Amino acid sequence: MVSSYNQEKPIKFLGIKSDPLIKKMINLLMRNGKRSKAENVLNKALQSLDNDYPGRALHIFYLGILSVKQDIGVRLKPKAKTRRNKQSFNIYLPRIISPICGLNLGIRSLLKVSREQSITSPLWKNLSKELLKASQNKGEVVDKRYSLNKLAISNKRRIHFGVRY
Template identity: 85%
Template sequence: MISSYEQTKSIKFLGIKSDPLIKKMINLLMRDGKRTKAENILNKALQSLDRDYPGRAIHIFYLGIIAVRQDIGVRLKPKPKTRRNKQSFNVYLPRVISPICGLNLGMRLLLKSSREQSTLSPLWENLSKELLKASQNKGKVVSKRYSLNKLAISNKRRVHFGVRY
């Protein structure tokens, strides 16, 4: 039996489904066309955040998404196949990523890290923990972003900046 408090909470979070970032997160969570399951997972994650931090769940969600967005990507250029071995190592080519693509990549990394966490706890719980860590600029996804930026900065002499859409 669901209490009236829980019903109003779920209605409150389902009312923001028209937001583009919420829609994108639901689409990325969705497996095999099960949209209601994806909505329930995101709803439970936001409810969990709202229980711990009343009234701040959406704010934490947005801060987490903005913290994990990618600005710069690195493409691996393979070793040249020549007789004389001028370059015997792989070359990393930094590239600028468009803001929309960067948000999508960040959300995918966030979901991937929450799925890779322990299988004992449900996905919505792992997702709420990852969103909270990302909103505080901590966690695996944010550290991965910083290491990728560091790799791009160390290879900036090979820059051929063109925006990737």
């Protein structure tokens, strides 16, 4: 009988739990108060990045998070209640997002894309792929961010920017 203790145990990223960005990622990844499951998913994602790119997992993580961070948001202008002013098109109002809120939106969009693709493979594998793509300024999340920025720039004449907290 072969003992399972002879196999190498994977390296855990234990010292990074005190990092505020890692804490934020775990909190947004957590569902129904299952913190240990969220930590395991993030740990496996970082381990798979570390297997492919030794010693660069945290660097890829930070580059990916900072590349999906949103700076500008867009909201629809509410339509007028009078019947005379019937507009058949939507008016988009750009707004500047505070850095913390933009970071949250970026992480949430990254997790949303990873969860949508997790039907075929595990969430940690999709999360590591999305982080790698985002660190290279590629992928679905970065494309959404650039299209949103383009929409905001095309409508910038409609409003003076104000910071939203």
